[in-house]
Amino acid sequence: MPGETVNPASVDRIYDAVRELAASYAIKPDERINEGTLAKSLGASRTPVREALNRLVAEDLLVFQPGKGFFCRALDPQQIFDLYELRVILEEAAITLACERASDEDIEALRQDLMTNGQNYEGKSVKELVAYDEQFHETLVGLSGNGELVKRLHNINARIRFVRWFDMEQRISITRGEHRELMSRLAARDAEACRGILRGHIEKRLDQIITYARAGYSALYLPDAQGPLAGSPLAAGSQG
Amino acid sequence: MPGETVNPASVDRIYDAVRELAASYAIKPDERINEGTLAKSLGASRTPVREALNRLVAEDLLVFQPGKGFFCRALDPQQIFDLYELRVILEEAAITLACERASDEDIEALRQDLMTNGQNYEGKSVKELVAYDEQFHETLVGLSGNGELVKRLHNINARIRFVRWFDMEQRISITRGEHRELMSRLAARDAEACRGILRGHIEKRLDQIITYARAGYSALYLPDAQGPLAGSPLAAGSQG
DNA sequence: GCATATTTATCTGTATACAGGACTGTATGA
């Protein structure tokens, strides 16, 4: 394949690629990763691949079993519920801090970005919408001034992304309004109101997550079903 | 050296060993890690060592610079402040959940453990006290029923441990009382009171952290100074 | 004497080789 860069910055490149595969469950839940095959498909040897894999183990996007190898994490509703719960905790705390600390300019900048880039959701895929939503929330949490909060959220987002593709389908129209309301309350430094909006915006019940996880399994193992993944290379059962 | 197991479960063993070195700054801040030397001292080759190193990079205990190698993280007061802030956020949220969810038996079990193992602090080193304190708090957060919260706290603890060795010196006697008070309020399911105690128990101001960081640098680079590390192999400048 | 250029040595980044263990499939026996 000419035109495809293969060599440079190997570990970071491999890391990004595999992170994408794991976050989207292009590697299926509990599926073992064949290092040799993966290495070949990424144009590298097993050594840097294993290094990237080990980083993803530390991030809990993959699971490592000694003597067995690396596996994609399971699609475990309880764990996803824990992550949603954690996300609410972090974002509520972050916006509380942001109400105290963020500059008017930074708040206004994010509001502007929301108005220009976050408005026209027609013609965009669910994946693109989720990607923008993640970016919006990570910037929002960044207004707390606490970089560790942002890192945690970044990891959580990668791990719940797959479920969020299904969740977003139901909430596209609501999301926009909530984002605008949130920014308005943030500009007014109303922390209490912000927390309430965020909680309602993010919070999920366990039974909802189970529903989305079921939909996820359908999309992964019965790719012809309707859903946010329909027509995507993932749903078509991409073979690398 | 007979009696010293070297072979088995290589990566996990190396990971634990290096995590210890990094958490205690036995590898000094910003110091480069010589893979070959480290591998030899651990009785392994560079390959598994680098795999463990990559895991620690993902946990932010080490920093990786392409072409340069692996470095111990800097002793950065702002980052440590962020971690303390995050720790308060997580523990407050956890105890709020624990008040709702934890069983009386689990609460009582932790209280018992505190009474038996957490009482006699005489004759114990500061490091041992911090180790018990970490364990206590991780169990406490576990009462929330949210495993992701525990994982986050576990990482935070490793990253602020070094500073806590200095902090604990000042707070040994206070700590015990606060732990007992906390358990009493938790048994009464008084979330508001628990949060207040925890915040006062954990929270640090940036200037305090800067003070401890300074003390840390002294201990690392002038090992003959007094402090919680005095007489420890770390303070003596252990050469592996 | 100081700054710069050049050489040397060390260390990283990656590929590859090999040994040991895990798994699959088949065949044999009850």
Add this chain to the structure above:
DNA sequence: TCATACAGTCCTGTATACAGATAAATATGC
């Protein structure tokens, strides 16, 4: 027909070799 034992294959885990890059040390010119 089912369970179990065995053999072959595949894959992981680790050591090692080598190339490229980085840093250090020496030498050279001003």
